[in-house]
Amino acid sequence: MRLRRRRVDAYAAAPSWSSRASTRRGRPSPTRAPPGYLEWGQVGGEDGGALPTVHVGSGAQQLVTPEAVTVIRYAARLRMVPPPSARDALATFVLVAALRRRADDRFPYLSTGNEPAPVTKDDPTQGIDLEKLRREAAKYRQELRAGRRGADMVPPVPVSPHNKRISEAKSVDVRTVLTRLGSSSDDGNLWHCPRPSRHSNGDQNPSMKVYGDNRTRCHRCDAEKVGPIRLVIDVLGVTPDEAASFILDSDRVVDMRPA
């Protein structure tokens, strides 16, 4: 027995195993295959069944003998008969998976222990092939990732001319739009409402306030702050497209005027 960093390697009889394998999901080291070749083994369940059977302690004290490690690690296929308690079953599975793992996982079959002896290496009657499930799940995850990558490669869709026009209209100064609607202001902040008929005195005292985010609100007519498009829609009773045309084309008229 010797210490190598934090890992304790113990050599006993032919097989060797690492104490670390039982406490942490790692690779037992050093690895040396036992003489002979075991095609199938079983961990847990009744002794004297169809297969060479080894046992591991359940619960916190998971005692693993060198013989058990050899079978669990080196059997080409392994049936695992879980203990009755779900907690012990999971602990046993984690231990078995850690012992079997080499470059990649090699999960056992989940078995009752009562299946007849397997006739081939990949006998489908030996219980649930957890390794097959694991590989299929990994493949499925890979396909999902590939699918997402494909979606990311779709080039951005350019903004449609229609939406661009609406967006342009929204960015026109709302005070320009108010002027265009026949409204006026003494200070640029408070404006006479362009819907005077809705006000008892024709909005002699200006009710519309212009805010810094290019929105405005008449405290009598508007439930909330509105931008250029919604203002024109409400004042003129037009559609959003017509409102955009009103705003943008009015600008063009203004621009064409001689300075």
Ligand SMILES: [Zn+2]
């Ligand atoms: Zn108003």
